[in-house]
Amino acid sequence: MALIKPFKGIRPPKSIVEQIASRPYDVLSSLEARLEAEGNEKSLYRIIKPEIDFVEIIDEHHPDVYQRAVQNFNKFQEKGWLEQDTEEYYYVYAQTMNGKTQYGLVV
Secondary structure (H helix, E strand, O other), rough: OOOOEEEEOEEEOOOHHHHHHHOOOOHOOOHHHHHHHOOOOOOOOHHHHHHHHOOOOOOOOOHHHHHHHHHHHHHHOOOOOOEOOOEOOOEEEEEEEEEEEEEEEEO
């Protein structure tokens, strides 16, 4: 049986969540992510699809891309765009598509 425990998540403050929010990384191309993030330095795509930060989009598996993801993640935390919860929680999420809502746990 799986053991499910609460943890201290890392999330954006409610005041800027709409600037940070993104679609899942696997439902759009690097070019689409670049276009959606254009002009928004707070876009989560800068962490989950960091290849968009390069002048020309490079292979998403290139070591420089992984390094950029780390740099961007650290920057988001330093600037307060992502904050770690002070207490442990169970996280429940909802996704709605075509009028149907599904719920899940982040564990």
